[in-house]
Amino acid sequence: MARIQPLALEAADPTTATTLQAVKTKIGMVPNLFATLARAPAALNGYLALADALSKGQLNARQREIVALTVAQANQCQYCLSAHTLIGKGAGLSEDAIRDARAGKSSNPQDHAIAVLASKLVKQQGNLSQADLNTAHAAGIDDGLVLEVVVNVAFNVLTNYTNHVAETDIDFPVVQMAL
Structure with missing residues (x-):
């Protein structure tokens, strides 16, 4: 049972x-994560605004799911791993x-560089070396x-x-968390 209960739609302001x-109209349900974030409307609105902004960036949906899966596995978040496995399939993975992606790699060179970069960011708490950046740049990541x-x-750590x-x-x- 959740320690912070999701906010029921009928109980929301x-x-x-x-x-x-x-959200329900767009995706057909209100995931528990969204209903939990709704306990703090600023958190929910910030999450949704950032999700919308990121959907318009350089990373395509498949690459965003690679990042999400890499981060969920690294942070041992079973909820996100479960959600992004389903979403990733829908994005073509x-x-x-x-x-x-869960292992921080890919058979596609650019996707591999993105997964490695995401994995290093989590494991190194955002502290990338110049060599890490050079490796990303060499793989076409500007x-x-x-x-x-x-x-x-x-966004996924959130x-x-x-x-x-x-x-x-x-x-x-x-x-399951185990690979």
Whole structure:
């Protein structure tokens, strides 16, 4: 059972209820993570605004899912791992690509560089060496894309940490942490 209970749509203030209803209309459900964030409407609105902004960046949906899976595995967030496994399949990731992303790698050179960068950002707490940046640059990741990966990692750390604190009940097909 969750330590922080998701906010029921009918218990939300009118503005938050409208936001949650828009989520439900868009994706067909209100995931427990969103309903949990709704306990702090500023957190929910910030999350949704950042998600929208990142969807318009250089990383495509598949690459954003690679980052999400890499970060969820590194942070041991079963909720996010379960959610992004399903979302990743919808974004075109195969079972092998999902497994690779969880391990911080990919068979595609650019996707591999993105996964490695995301993994290093988590494991090194954002402290990249010049060699790390040089490796990313050599793989075609320019400074703008480096920064976009940083923000995508931070975005996923936000949800990982929220789920750790809240012990959010998983409302996606459950994926085990072990690879």
